Amino acid sequence: MQKILAMILAGGRVDELSVLTFYRPKSAVPFGGLYRVIDCPLSNLRYSNIENVGILSQYRSYSLINHIGQGASWDMVGRHRGVTMLPPFQGHKASDWYKGTADAVFQNLDFINYHKPELVMVLSGDHIYRMDYQPMLAYHLKKKADLTAAFVAVETREAPRFGLARIADEDKAGGKILLYQEKPAKPASNWASMTIYLFRPEVLREVLQENAKSDSHEFGRDIIPAMLGRYKVYGYKHTGYWGYSRKLEEYWQANMDTLGRRPKIVLREWMLRTNLDHQAIRDRQPAVIGKTARINNTSFYHGCRIEGQVENSVLFPGVRIANGAIVKDSVLFFDTTVEEGAFLEKVISDVDVVIGAHTVMGKRNGAVAPQGGITVIGRSTQIPAGLTIGPGCTIYPDLRPEQFTKKKIPSGEAVQ
Amino acid sequence: MPIKVLGIILAGGLGRRLSPLTQQRAKPSVPFGGKYRIIDFVLSNFINSEIYSIYVLMQFKCQSLMEHLRDGWTIGSTIRDFFIMPVPAQMRTGEDWYRGTADAVYQNLHLIERTYPEVVAIFNADHIYRMDIRRMLQYHREKEAEVTVAAIPLPIEKSHPFGVIQVDDNWRIIGYEEKPENPHPIPGSPDMALVSMGNYLFNTTVLSETLKKDVESSGKYDLAGEVIPILFQKRRVFAYDFRMNRIPGALKNGENSYWRDIGTIKAYYEANMDLTTPVPSFNLYNWQWPLRTATYATPPAKLIYDQYGREAVARDSLIAGGTIISGGEVKNSVVGRHVFVGSRCLIEDSIIFDHVTLMEDVRIKRAIIDKNVTLPPGTRIGYDMEQDRRHYFVDPSGIVVVPKAEIQKCLIHS
Numbered sequence: 001m002q003k004i005l006a007m008i009l010a011g012g013r014v015d016e017l018s019v020l021t022f023y024r025p026k027s028a029v030p031f032g033g034l035y036r037v038i039d040c041p042l043s044n045l046r047y048s049n050i051e052n053v054g055i056l057s058q059y060r061s062y063s064l065i066n067h068i069g070q071g072a073s074w075d076m077v078g079r080h081r082g083v084t085m086l087p088p089f090q091g092h093k094a095s096d097w098y099k100g101t102a103d104a105v106f107q108n109l110d111f112i113n114y115h116k117p118e119l120v121m122v123l124s125g126d127h128i129y130r131m132d133y134q135p136m137l138a139y140h141l142k143k144k145a146d147l148t149a150a151f152v153a154v155e156t157r158e159a160p161r162f163g164l165a166r167i168a169d170e171d172k173a174g175g176k177i178l179l180y181q182e183k184p185a186k187p188a189s190n191w192a193s194m195t196i197y198l199f200r201p202e203v204l205r206e207v208l209q210e211n212a213k214s215d216s217h218e219f220g221r222d223i224i225p226a227m228l229g230r231y232k233v234y235g236y237k238h239t240g241y242w243g244y245s246r247k248l249e250e251y252w253q254a255n256m257d258t259l260g261r262r263p264k265i266v267l268r269e270w271m272l273r274t275n276l277d278h279q280a281i282r283d284r285q286p287a288v289i290g291k292t293a294r295i296n297n298t299s300f301y302h303g304c305r306i307e308g309q310v311e312n313s314v315l316f317p318g319v320r321i322a323n324g325a326i327v328k329d330s331v332l333f334f335d336t337t338v339e340e341g342a343f344l345e346k347v348i349s350d351v352d353v354v355i356g357a358h359t360v361m362g363k364r365n366g367a368v369a370p371q372g373g374i375t376v377i378g379r380s381t382q383i384p385a386g387l388t389i390g391p392g393c394t395i396y397p398d399l400r401p402e403q404f405t406k407k408k409i410p411s412g413e414a415v416q
Numbered sequence: 417m418p419i420k421v422l423g424i425i426l427a428g429g430l431g432r433r434l435s436p437l438t439q440q441r442a443k444p445s446v447p448f449g450g451k452y453r454i455i456d457f458v459l460s461n462f463i464n465s466e467i468y469s470i471y472v473l474m475q476f477k478c479q480s481l482m483e484h485l486r487d488g489w490t491i492g493s494t495i496r497d498f499f500i501m502p503v504p505a506q507m508r509t510g511e512d513w514y515r516g517t518a519d520a521v522y523q524n525l526h527l528i529e530r531t532y533p534e535v536v537a538i539f540n541a542d543h544i545y546r547m548d549i550r551r552m553l554q555y556h557r558e559k560e561a562e563v564t565v566a567a568i569p570l571p572i573e574k575s576h577p578f579g580v581i582q583v584d585d586n587w588r589i590i591g592y593e594e595k596p597e598n599p600h601p602i603p604g605s606p607d608m609a610l611v612s613m614g615n616y617l618f619n620t621t622v623l624s625e626t627l628k629k630d631v632e633s634s635g636k637y638d639l640a641g642e643v644i645p646i647l648f649q650k651r652r653v654f655a656y657d658f659r660m661n662r663i664p665g666a667l668k669n670g671e672n673s674y675w676r677d678i679g680t681i682k683a684y685y686e687a688n689m690d691l692t693t694p695v696p697s698f699n700l701y702n703w704q705w706p707l708r709t710a711t712y713a714t715p716p717a718k719l720i721y722d723q724y725g726r727e728a729v730a731r732d733s734l735i736a737g738g739t740i741i742s743g744g745e746v747k748n749s750v751v752g753r754h755v756f757v758g759s760r761c762l763i764e765d766s767i768i769f770d771h772v773t774l775m776e777d778v779r780i781k782r783a784i785i786d787k788n789v790t791l792p793p794g795t796r797i798g799y800d801m802e803q804d805r806r807h808y809f810v811d812p813s814g815i816v817v818v819p820k821a822e823i824q825k826c827l828i829h830s
Contacts, residue, residue, distance in 0.1 A: 033716035034737075073713075258716075261723065261742070267715035268738070274713050282711040285700035286450035286736040286751075296727055299716035301737055302451070303701065314716070 002137065004050045005117035007108070009101050009195070010038055010125030011058025011088075016247045018371075019378035020350060022397050024063035027125035029251070030333050030351075032258050032267060033299045033314045034281065035274045036067050037245075038125040042083075043272045046074045048133035050121065051081035054111055056104040058088055066278060073275040086111060100217030101195075106208040112201060120204050122219065124195035128243030128254045130270045136236045137198065139173050146203040146231040149177070149224065150196035152242045160185060162192035162244075163220035167235035174236045180228060182221040191235065193220055194242060203231060241265055249372035252348060255314045255331045259297050279334045279351070284317050292323045308338065322357075339385065346391060349377040356385030356401065364391045370412040421553065422533035423462045423470035424524075426517050426614075427455060427541040428505070430476050433680045436809050436819040437786060441480040444541035446684070447769050447787070449691055449700055450736040450750050453484050454678065455541045456709045459500065463491075464663075464705050465549035467537060468498045471527055473520045475505040475513055488710025503527065516637030522627040528620060536623050538639070540614040544687050544698070545675040546705060548663050552617060552656050561654040562622045563647060565589065566615040568658040568675050575599045575609035578677070579640050583610060583655050589648040594641050610655055612640060613675065622651060665704030667695075674698045682813040685784065688750045688767050692732050714738035714753050722759035736770075744774070758793075766798075782814060788821035 010027035020029050027038040038055075045053060053076060057064050064085075071083030086108050088098045098104040105112075105122055112120055119140070121133065131150075140148035151165055151174070163182045166189045168175035179188055197219060207223055216222050227233050241264050243254035257264040276282040284303030289295070294309040303318035308325035318335035321327055325338045330347040338344060339357040346362045355361065361383075362375040369392035377383070378397025384404050389395070390411030399415065409415060431443025438446060444455035455472075462470055468491065474481055482502050492498025503524055505513045514520035521528075521538060528536055535556065537549060547566070556564040567581050575596075582591030582600040591600060592612070599609035616639070618626075626647060636642035647653055659673050666672045674697055678684040690697050700707050714737035719728040722743020729745040738754040744761030752770040757763060760777040766784065773790040774780070781798030785791070797804060797816050804810050809817040 034713070259718070259720070261720055268740075271715075272713065276711050276713060280706075283706040283708060285707070286734045287717060288696075289730040289733045289735060289746075291694060291732050293731060295719040295730060297718075297720050299718045300735075301716045 002118045002141070003116070004052065004119045004121055004137070005112060005115045006045055006050050006053045006121040006123060007086075007105055007112070008038070008041055008053060008055045008123055008125040009104060010055050010064060011061070011098060011104065012126060013059040014126065014246055017251060018248055018376050018394055019397055020248075020251070020348065020376065021059075022378055023060055025057065025059045025061065026246075028063040028067055030316060031128060032255060032265070032272070033316055034301055035272050036278075037128060038064070038067070039272045039274045040128050040130065041123055041125050042074045043270070044129075044131050044133060046076070046273060048131075048137075050133060051076055051078070052115060052117070053083045054086045054108060055083060055125065056086050056098065056108065058098050058104070061085070061087055067275050069275055069277065074273050084111070100222075101219045102208060102211050102223050103217035105204070105219075106212055106217070109205060109208065112204070117201055120199045120201050122197045122199065122204075126246075127194065128245055128265070129194070129241055131196075131238055131240065133196075135173070136196070136238070139236050140198045140234065143234050144232065145198070145234040146200050147224070147227055148198045148234040148236050150194040150236045150238050151191040152194050152238050152240075154190050154192040156187065156190050159187035159190045159192065161246075163195075163224070164189045165191050165193065165224075165235050167191055167237065172237075174234060177224070177228060177233045177235045180220075180224045182218075182225075191237065192244075193224075194238060195220070203227075207231075248348070248374050248376060252331060252346070252372070252374055256312065256329075258299060258314065259312060279317060281317050290323070293321075303335075308340075346373050347375045347377065350379040350381075350397065352380045353377045354382040356383050356387065358385055359383055359387040359389065361387075361389045362391040362393075363388075367391070367411070420531075420533045421467050421469070421535050421537055421549075422528060422531055422620075423467045424521060424528075424536060424538045425455070425458055425462075425470060425472045425541050426520060426538065427472050427478075427481060428475045428514050428517075428520055429540075429542060431542070431679070434678075434684060436817055437681070437684070437784070438477070440477060440820055442474060442477045444474075445481040445484050447752060448544070448678075448684075449688060450734045450752050451711070452700075452707060452709045453481075454544070455481065455484070456488075456707060457544055457546070458539050458541050459489055460705070460707045461545075461547050461549060462537075462539070463708065465547075467549060468492065469531065469533070470500045471503045471524065472500065472541070473503050473505075473514065473524060475520075478502070478504055484710050487712075488708065497531075516642075517639040518627060518643045519631055519637040521623070521639070522631040525624055525627060529624065533620055536618045536620055538616045538618065542679065543613065543675060543677055545613075545658075546663050546666070546672075547615075547658065547661050551661050552615075555656050555660070556617045556654070559587075559654045560652060561617070562619045562651045563644075563653040564617040564656050565644065565653065566613040566658055567610045567655040568613055568673070569602055569605070569608040570611045572599055572601060572607055572609045575611050578611040579614075581610040581612055581655050587655050587657065589644075589653045589655050592640075592645045592648070610657075612644075613658060614640060616644075626651075663702075663705045665702040667699050671698060680813075681784070681811040681815055681817060685767065685782075685813075685815050689748070689765070691734050691750060692748050694732070712753075717741075724759065726759060728757075744778075752787075764798075783816040783818065785818045786820040789818050790821070791818075 014026040166179040245251040287304040290307035293306045296311045300315040301317040305320045307323040308321040313330045316334045322340040324341040327344045336349045341358040343360045373391040375393045377395040381399040384401035389409045392412045394414040396416035427444040431438035580599040630636040676687040717739040726743035728741040732748045736753045741757040743759035744757035746763045762779045769787040776793040778795045
């Protein structure tokens with residue numbers, strides 16, 4: 001078997017996810033009632049038997065470092081396996097903060113050299129999907145490619161948001177990349193890059209060294225186009241669920257996709273691994289369902305205490321919903337408390353948020369509201385009792401009840 | 417100065433009265449409360465009391481117990497004094513298995529003498545309770561005791577099935593009777609008797625001298641019944657009143673004194689049901705005194721509509737991860753991991769272990785369904801005792817037990 005080193009790009013913040021990425025990079029954002037986004041690529045790597053991983057972190061990496069630990073949750077601790085956090089460092093000449101995805105890998109070429117892999121996999125830590133990387137690997141070897149990138153079909157109207165490739169119709173799995181466009185206004189294809197690249201290490205070194213001289217350092221925008229015509233660059237077509245989730249609505253939708261009778265994301269089959277020590281998941285008791293609880297199409301976990309009404313929602317460990325409270329279409333992170341008689345519709349609340357009694361949030365009455373009508377609340381904020389907060393609002397982290405001066409917050413406003 | 421304490425957990429009991437739950441596993445590894453095993457209580461007590469050197473003595477059907485220890489209780493890797501180590505019977509002292517609790521410890525005296533702690537804490541693995549062992553140790557020192565036995569005062573009429581301790585005004589032990597007809601009351605409380613919890617602190621020298629004499633020379637193999645009853649005549653043996661114990665973060669409703677011997681199906685069932693009451697008499701979730709166990713990355717639990725659009729219902733219940741209730745109803749029950757409850761099911765007052773599948777229209781009342789069981793559509797349990805007796809195990813208390821899938825097959829074919 002080939003010796004493969006995986007480099008996960010996990011440092012990005014992703015502005016569109018609003019206050020959820022205030023204290024953590026996108027890769028460390030909670031997902032699916034238990035997990036973090038990066039659990040997807042890490043579990044995929046585990047199940048694909050790729051056991052040497054470097055994680056390129058950058059933005060507020062504490063949450064990520066805390067989550068990864070030694071990598072034991074993904075069984076990546078051993079003599080010939082391991083997870084290494086690779087934060088940016090001060091370079092010899094100046095402060096060389098990672099200047100792009102390609103630069104992040106370039107700055108860690110010595111780490112790659114040290115491992116002497118036969119193949120280097122560079123992949124994003126920001127996406128929600130399940131994939132066996134082995135067939136892609138086999139394809140890369142079969143084609144004797146210098147670079148193989150994975151693509152997934154997206155809807156044509158969404159295509160301009162992605163890196164797109166026109167792939168030669170060589171076989172079912174893919175073919176040579178004929179054309180690559182990064183976020184084009186007029187897409188030439190709807191095969192979107194999943195940001196999963198397999199490189200021959202010599203080639204990776206060559207192209208990164210060459211790219212270092214220029215002033216833009218992205219794999220999609222710079223590296224792939226520069227390689228076309230000069231190297232053997234292949235596109236590998238993946239089918240299956242792929243959650244890009246760079247917008248609040250998409251992120252919300254990915255969570256909703258774990259619900260329903262026939263969910264698009266079947267967590268029971270994905271069997272994602274996660275760090276059970278993070279947020280003390282391990283020590284929480286089974287969920288307590290009270291006498292007055294009414295729960296519909298909702299997932300919940302250990303440590304939850306539910307006495308109110310919940311519908312179409314994802315509740316992370318430790319969420320408490322008091323008697324008389326109503327929660328609909330919401331995603332509530334670890335230890336969110338919804339007090340008596342509160343009403344929540346399409347709310348995403350971060351860790352340790354408290355929503356005071358009889359506060360009404362996000363009631364739409366069918367009206368159209370900004371950010372898809374989603375109201376998002378930042379970490380540890382305590383919303384006082386008796387407020388009315390319109391749909392599509394953004395509530396910043398760490399607010400105390402006395403910092404809310406208005407009784408009514410209209411749709412689309414931000415409170416900070 | 418910290419006392420150096422070695423923990424020894426007696427986990428070798430057969431647990432016959434808990435059969436058929438103990439047909440394939442030792443009593444300490446019987447599941448409890450949706451995601452725990454009985455042994456988690458004593459282990460959590462040790463760890464939360466900062467006792468990190470622990471031997472778990474086991475012999476019968478200990479595979480499941482060893483796997484549980486591996487999955488949930490592997491501690492320390494570099495510091496030699498941090499360990500939770502299973503010790504199966506090894507016939508070191510002759511061709512005998514552990515012939516009793518005293519013999520089990522005697523056969524492993526070398527483990528004690530190797531580390532030479534100041535005090536050896538010998539605890540059983542069969543009870544549901546929480547205890548800060550540091551407080552008992554403090555008491556042990558204050559009394560200048562050589563042996564201290566943890567004891568809980570119970571109303572006299574409820575004390576018959578247990579070992580009853582007789583103490584003087586100073587709580588020094590002056591008598592002990594196993595399952596007495598007329599239990600001695602506690603001095604000053606004529607309606608109460610002092611019941612041994614089977615948890616002991618021994619000064620190490622006293623322990624090794626006593627066992628060498630009693631087990632080796634006199635063939636006394638039982639700690640509670642044979643060793644302790646003579647020990648107090650010569651040694652300073654005290655009883656520790658469990659009601660004095662306080663754990664941090666306990667509820668104010670007398671949770672501190674919660675102790676259940678779950679030796680019978682009925683007692684086991686009732687202790688589980690205690691968890692489903694609105695204000696549970698026993699809170700499993702206390703940040704300051706966590707109950708630890710083996711945890712797996714099971715996905716979240718879900719309540720979903722079934723194919724006919726029927727809502728799922730759950731009430732007054734404890735539900736663990738991975739469980740899916742699809743258009744069924746669960747009331748006043750404890751449900752483990754990866755359980756599937758199908759359309760039109762009705763589960764009442766029951767305990768469901770991990771990986772149980774209940775297909776359409778299954779109705780269960782006052783029953784315990786062991787691991788891996790699949791009940792076909794239309795199954796009724798707990799409605800017709802005559803019929804239940806033919807297919808399953810029915811306890812004298814009327815609680816029906818459906819044994820583990822593997823055992824059930826044997827049962828039906830025999």
